[in-house]
Amino acid sequence: MSVEISRRLLTWFAANGRDLPWRHERTPYRVAVAEFMLQQTQVRQVIPYYQRWLQRFPSWVTLAVAPLDDVLKLWEGLGYYSRARRLHQLAQIVVADYGGQLPSQEKTLLALPGIGRYTAGAILSLAFGQDMPLLDGNVRRVLARLYAWGGDPNSREGERWLWAQSRALLPSGQAGAMNEALMDLGAMICTPRGPRCDLCPLAAYCLAFTSGRPEAFPSSSLKPPLPHHQIVAAVWQDTAGRFLLAKRPLPGLLASLWEFPSIDCGAEPAYPPDACLQKWLATEMGWGRTLIGAALPPLRHAYTHFRLTLYPFYVSLPAKTDMLNSLLKTYPAWRWATPTQARQGLAMTGVSGRLLAQLVREGSI
Ligand code: SF4
Numbered sequence: 001m002s003v004e005i006s007r008r009l010l011t012w013f014a015a016n017g018r019d020l021p022w023r024h025e026r027t028p029y030r031v032a033v034a035e036f037m038l039q040q041t042q043v044r045q046v047i048p049y050y051q052r053w054l055q056r057f058p059s060w061v062t063l064a065v066a067p068l069d070d071v072l073k074l075w076e077g078l079g080y081y082s083r084a085r086r087l088h089q090l091a092q093i094v095v096a097d098y099g100g101q102l103p104s105q106e107k108t109l110l111a112l113p114g115i116g117r118y119t120a121g122a123i124l125s126l127a128f129g130q131d132m133p134l135l136d137g138n139v140r141r142v143l144a145r146l147y148a149w150g151g152d153p154n155s156r157e158g159e160r161w162l163w164a165q166s167r168a169l170l171p172s173g174q175a176g177a178m179n180e181a182l183m184d185l186g187a188m189i190c191t192p193r194g195p196r197c198d199l200c201p202l203a204a205y206c207l208a209f210t211s212g213r214p215e216a217f218p219s220s221s222l223k224p225p226l227p228h229h230q231i232v233a234a235v236w237q238d239t240a241g242r243f244l245l246a247k248r249p250l251p252g253l254l255a256s257l258w259e260f261p262s263i264d265c266g267a268e269p270a271y272p273p274d275a276c277l278q279k280w281l282a283t284e285m286g287w288g289r290t291l292i293g294a295a296l297p298p299l300r301h302a303y304t305h306f307r308l309t310l311y312p313f314y315v316s317l318p319a320k321t322d323m324l325n326s327l328l329k330t331y332p333a334w335r336w337a338t339p340t341q342a343r344q345g346l347a348m349t350g351v352s353g354r355l356l357a358q359l360v361r362e363g364s365i
């Protein structure tokens with residue numbers, strides 16, 4: 001049955017597969033860039049980033065020698081910035097240790113930054129033509145439905161079962177096409193909600209379809225609600241109309257991105273936002289003479305593991321260098337920037353980028 005499933009799927013894929021820019025020229029570099037970008041991110045969001053990336057960094061070498069700030073700036077808005085840092089590190093290792101050629105052995109790939117089992121499978125099957133399976137969200141869903149598999153996809157046993165099925169379906173010498181066919185079927189036909197079984201080339205073999213409840217597979221385990229944090233930000237302008245930005249420390253969430261100096265008051269803050277900011281500036285930064293000014297409209301934002309509400313406040317301080325230097329207790333770097341300088345040269349966190357846009361819109365800076 002596996003042979004017939006593969007044959008039907010490959011026939012369907014040849015006629016209906018998506019025309020995506022990273023499928024035009026499958027060098028290991030291009031495949032790796034696309035796969036890093038596609039982790040946790042929608043295809044349509046990735047396409048313009050991928051095209052800009054290849055113009056600016058067309059090879060491992062151009063990426064390896066680029067400053068990290070430039071790399072993060074080009075990634076700005078795509079989220080999960082650790083992917084950009086790891087891709088940059090990977091380029092440096094490929095150039096320094098492997099003569100500019102990405103290794104083609106699974107074990108070696110898995111030891112490199114940012115390459116897990118999925119990315120290794122994609123690189124080896126798509127760029128090197130090896131018979132390697134891969135498993136992303138689309139492939140998991142198609143496999144679970146095909147076999148009406150009721151196991152827990154997040155368990156270790158579930159993971160083992162899914163990898164075994166994806167390997168069993170691979171026709172020798174056509175792993176790349178088969179992997180892409182499974183991904184495309186999941187993205188276009190076997191969607192999480194409302195799968196188009198009437199258009200599916202696998203309907204005759206699909207046990208979930210036969211059951212009449214295709215959406216019941218895979219089983220979904222209930223996730224606990226995300227914690228919600230209160231963050232306060234200081235908006236501080238100098239007399240030239242520039243504002244103060246600080247670089248987030250490495251390692252950590254959103255490392256090396258720029259933001260308005262901020263403090264996380266936690267999920268259950270003991271103080272209201274303005275008092276939390278005052279306390280942070282006075283006790284931890286030593287800015288006892290801070291004047292907290294008007295509040296700006298709060299902004300809501302969501303990351304993978306938590307949601308936040310950012311409460312921005314104008315602050316004023318005497319512009320003394322030692323006070324500014326106290327910022328270095330929290331941040332590795334700070335600088336003054338105009339909105340244009342920030343937009344063109346600094347990779348900002350999503351929520352600080354939105355705050356900047358809000359300030360510009362309101363004519364505040
Ligand atoms: S028949 Fe329906 S549920 Fe089964 S693989 Fe096709 S689209 Fe998915």
